Amino acid sequence: MSVLKRGRAFLFLVLIIPAFLRADTSVLEKANSLYQRTDYIAAIQLLQRQPVKSAAELNLLGRSYFANAEYKKATEVFEKAIQTDPQNADHRHWLGRTFGRRAKLSTFINAPGYASKARQNFEKAVQLDPRHSEALNDLFEYYIQAPGFLGGGFDKAQALLDKIGALDPAEKHYAMARLAEERKDFKSAEAQLRRAMESAPRQIGRIVDLAHFLSKQGRTAESDAIFEQAQKVSPNHPAYLFGRANTLVEQKRNLPEAKQLLQKYLNAKVSPEDDHREEARKLLAKIPGE
Numbered sequence: 001m002s003v004l005k006r007g008r009a010f011l012f013l014v015l016i017i018p019a020f021l022r023a024d025t026s027v028l029e030k031a032n033s034l035y036q037r038t039d040y041i042a043a044i045q046l047l048q049r050q051p052v053k054s055a056a057e058l059n060l061l062g063r064s065y066f067a068n069a070e071y072k073k074a075t076e077v078f079e080k081a082i083q084t085d086p087q088n089a090d091h092r093h094w095l096g097r098t099f100g101r102r103a104k105l106s107t108f109i110n111a112p113g114y115a116s117k118a119r120q121n122f123e124k125a126v127q128l129d130p131r132h133s134e135a136l137n138d139l140f141e142y143y144i145q146a147p148g149f150l151g152g153g154f155d156k157a158q159a160l161l162d163k164i165g166a167l168d169p170a171e172k173h174y175a176m177a178r179l180a181e182e183r184k185d186f187k188s189a190e191a192q193l194r195r196a197m198e199s200a201p202r203q204i205g206r207i208v209d210l211a212h213f214l215s216k217q218g219r220t221a222e223s224d225a226i227f228e229q230a231q232k233v234s235p236n237h238p239a240y241l242f243g244r245a246n247t248l249v250e251q252k253r254n255l256p257e258a259k260q261l262l263q264k265y266l267n268a269k270v271s272p273e274d275d276h277r278e279e280a281r282k283l284l285a286k287i288p289g290e
Helices: 003-036 040-048 055-067 071-084 089-105 111-128 133-145 154-167 169-182 186-199 204-216 220-233 238-251 255-267 277-286
Strands: none
Touching: 003 040, 003 055, 040 055, 055 071, 055 089, 071 089, 089 111, 089 133, 111 133, 133 154, 133 169, 154 169, 169 186, 169 204, 186 204, 204 220, 204 238, 220 238, 238 255, 238 277, 255 277
């Protein structure tokens, strides 16, 4: 081949390789857009058509399966993502979440094994990336809920508090509240929830956490007052709509208001993080006349 032809061939490759990269990025971006709109089935269908999937595409496919409650498929996909990119903490974190969900839904025979795998993957995620806040939070929650023979323990949870606080002071207060609540120290739990809310006054979830806690303590009037604060900050926020409705249904009071809030929630645009639509439908079914 002449120098001229080799040069033209090289130029052709330079021109077409970015096009291929753009096409892959385009698929990932489109699938992520569908996922963020909670159209999980469409995201799955789009990603499935990719003959060779990158680690990022596998991660998104796994999250879409997870959100669509297809946990066995999610497990398989996250395991492939780890094989493709073994040092990625996010793959480990999501695999841990998936095993955790399978543990909750499986029989008593399989649940311990799935729970242990959840813990192992959360721990690995934190080892790979000590600043992965969601992995830290999920590992903390595992430690306070799981019995000792499955690797849980309040002492292990306590050891994570400073790491959580270094990333998010409000989250540390929430974690301290959860630990106090599990220890039946409800006074300390309330104090920490209030500090979490004060640390992040614009985060609706912090306000709803305190309101729901007060409701569980039978302090209905105080709970209502805190929910009113959340409503003033952001009356249409999905966390407020669902949290308030859930509390009312639990208390079996103001059910017409709960019904209205749930219908508003189901018609709202929600992110995957705020997607509780299946739970919302179940709550609606509990309201007489639905």
